Amino acid sequence: MVVQKTTAVDEVQLVYDGTYEGLLTVVFECYRLKLTPIEIQVQGAPAKDLFANRQPLTITTDKTSAERVAAGITKYGGRQTASELYQVFLSENGQREMIVYQYLRLLFEKQKAINAHYHIDVVLQVSQLVKQMGREIHRMHAFVRFQELADGLYFAPIEPDIDVLPLAHQHFVKRYAAMRWCIYDIKRNYGLLYEGGPVQTVVLDMDFSGNTMQLPAEVLSANELAYQQLWKDYFKSTNITERKNLKLHLRHVPSRYWKYLTEKW
Amino acid sequence: MNERVQEKLKILADAAKYDVSCASSGSDRKNKAGGMGNSTSMGICHSYTEDGRCVSLLKVLLTNYCIYDCAYCVSRKSNDIKRAAFTVEEVVDLTMSFYKRNYIEGLFLSSGIFKNADYTMERLVRIAKDLRTLHNFNGYIHLKLIPGASDELVQQAGLYADRLSANLELPSEASLKIIAPEKSYDQVYLPMNYLKEAIVEYRREKKQNRHTPIFAPAGQSTQMVIGASPETDLHILKLSSELYQNQNLKRVYYSGYIPVSNDTRLPTLVAPPLVRENRLYQADWLIRFYGFKYNEIVDDRNPHLDEQYDPKLVYALRNMHLFPVTLQTAPYEMILRVPGIGVKSAQKIVAARRYHSLHLDLLKKLRVAVNRAKYFINVPGNHLLKQYYPEMIRKELAGENPTDHQPQQLMLFA
Structure with missing residues (x-):
């Protein structure tokens, strides 16, 4: 028999559409309706057992509400906080919605930036997730390898640990x-x-x-394979065998990325 | 693209690899309309070789033909190796093609000296100029200053390159005279000093007129070979400090000597002095980012860096009277001196303590290397009550840190 956990009436499970605007709307509604969420989930995501018998409340995304929350974040936390919370949202961490929610509760209570309040768990969590994201974004800047297609498009398949393309691509645009x-x-x-x-x-x-x-030769430009070979040769020639240090090599270039790296083919 | 280029690339990359600098940092050159590339101030390592070194730039020699016969150098005249020379177009094409594929941040171009210094320098400058002006390339360019190159060419190099470097090659002129008799410190210091003044001048003009063309935005660096001559670490670190202070260098690189010849002017090494090189870099970091003076790290009584422990720990053990540091109130500069606390941790500690009292558990959460730091800090939760003597700490920390080494076999001078 499952024991029903007793909860106050205003403790609810919330469901939103999975967008950042949606999440900010959730925060807005929590203030407006005086709700205390115990879980915030994306619509359609499998429900967790404990709450399976409870009906979640669906929050409809509202642009104006989201913008008001976003303005509040910038007002009290500055642009850095705004950017950090968006990174947490993209981090694919299982608790990301609750982390953003709890962080915002705190931010709006203190009404000033709380980035350095490391003694509070949620602040520490945010700083760690932001660090993780930063590392992965930097890896994408480094490990993307373009192959020139016959029509002149430069194409790079990649598989980041986290969904960082929305943050990593600006670098390539510039x-x-x-x-x-x-x-x-x-x-x-x-x-x-x-x-x-x-x-x-x-x-x-x-x-x-x-x-x-490596894409099949028939879709590549005439010189692509030759340049790939040159790069592989260069990579080999620039190595100093007397200094071999595979442990260090692996720390910097984890093997899960190798199949995307031309020099490792 | 043909096999000849492939062959040249192999030879000229192989010959260039002993220049250890690979930094693509320090410049934030923006892309221009219709242009190719930019530089990010932190730099990007696109890959790492199997020796664990960063691959950020296409690092090649224009040619490995050389009129000099420097004993430490693989390209010396008397060495019987394959020789090759790139054309300007070949270097430009390789740079652009690699850059477009996101293999590299830019070009590091050096050269053996053919005919004379200016003849060589002029060609290096040509390549940088073509990349910038004909190909609208805004990625990173590091050019080697050829010893003895004229001021005019150094000036031009600064207009197109992000960073320039003139290598001292050896840590003292006496050693240089023995190992590379055709070179002198003068030849290196002349372009270095000219460039220093030119950069100062550029910064001054830039303040008055923001349209002043960019000049060597990533400054200059130098390199010296370690372990091919008898200088002490004290001598080397003193020299580096002076270079940072007087010549405004951005970086001094230390290259552990790798035997590339059997010349009797050079020592016979069992293995490249990689530990010593590592310790020198650690000391160099302490000088540049941690507020240490060179003579706090090495002095007449301890002219060499400890092989087994890193210089920061050794400093703390020698100066136990300065510890433990009370983290809640100590100045930032003193927190930086605690072994196990790096620049980022120190900043976090200083930020965090404004809002809450510190505790050992919080330090752990901030990823401070508590196992190392605990002997040197005073913070609630740190229950190291007994008096520690330096030797006890040494013993307890043996093997704790990945950069700790067992004492190595000493090198032998032939």
């Missing part, structure tokens, strides 16, 4: 402003395509099951 390129997240099956204007989201029907992400 750097490769004069190129057409696409970075494709295989794990989450979407990519970002840039052809000069705003970046577009694309979904491709392609097979990426191979041991390496």
Whole structure:
């Protein structure tokens, strides 16, 4: 027999549409309706056992409400806090919604930035998640490898540990402003395509099951394989065998990324 | 693209790899409309070789033909190796093609000296100029200053490159005279000093006129070979400190000597002095980021860095009277001196203590290396009541830190 956990009436399970605006609306509604959420979940996500017999409350995303919360974040926490919370939202951490919610409760209570209140668990959690995100974004800046296709598009399949393309792509927009390129997240099956204007989201029907992400010669530009070979040669030549240190090598280039790295093919 | 380029790349990358600098940091050159690339001030390592070194730039020699015969150098005239030379177009094409594929942050171009210094320097500058002006390339460029190059060419190099470097090669002129008799410190210091003044001048002009063309935004660096000559670590760190202070260098690189010849002017090494090199870098970091002076790390009584323990720990053990540091109230500068607390942790500690009293558990959560720091800090929750003597700490910490080493076999001078 499952023991019914006693909860106050205003302690609820909330469901939202999975967007950041949706989450900010959830926070807004919690204040307006004086709700204390014990769980915030994306619509359609499998319910957790403990609460399976309770009816969750669905929050409808509202742009105006979300904007008011966003304005409050910037007002009290500054742009850094705003950016950090968005990163937490993208972190794919199982508790990300509750972390953002609890952090905002605290921020709005203190009415000033709380980034350095490390003695509070939720603040520490945010700082750790932001660090994780930063590391993964930096890895994408480093490990993306473009292959030039026959039509001149530069294409890079990649599989980040976390969904960081929304944060990592600006770097490429600035750097490769004069190129057409696409970075494709295989794990989450979407990519970002840039052809000069705003970046577009694309979904491709392609097979990426191979041991390496080297694309077949027939889709590549005439010189692509030659440049890949040159890069591999360079990578080998620039190594100093007397200093071999594979442990260090692996720490910097974890083997799960190898199939995306031209020099490792 | 042909096999000849492939062959050249192998030879000229192999010959360039002993220059250890690979930094792509310190510059934040923006992309221009229709242009290719930019620089990020923190730099990006795109890959790491199997020796664990960062691969950030396409690092090649323009040529490994050389009129000099420096004993430590693999490209010395008397060495019987394959020689090659890139054309300007080949270097430009490799740089652009690698850059577009996100393999690299830019180009590190050095060269053997053919004909004379200016003839060589002029070609290096040509490549940088072509990349910037013909190809609108805004990625990172590091150019080597050829010893003895004229002021005019150094000036031009600064207009196109982000960073420039003139290598001292050896930590003293006496050693340079023995191992590389055709070179002198003068030849290195002349372009270095010229560039220093030019950068100061650029910064001054920039303040008055923001349209002043960018000049060597990532400054200059140098490199010296460690373990090929008898200088002490005290001598080396004193020299580095002076270079940072007087020449405004951004970085001094230490390259553990790797035997590339059997020349009798050089020592016979069992293995490259990698531990010593590592310790020098740690000491260098302490000087640049931790507010240490070189003579606090090494002095006449201890002219060499400890092989087994890192210099920060050794400093603390030698200065036990300064510890334990009371973290709740100590100045930032003193917290930085605690072994196990790095720059980021120190900043977090200083930020966090404004809002809440510190506790050992909080330090653990902030990922401070508590096992190391606990002997040197006074903080609630740290129950190290007994009096510790330096030797006891040494014993307890043996093998604790990944950079701790067992004492190594000493090198032998032939």
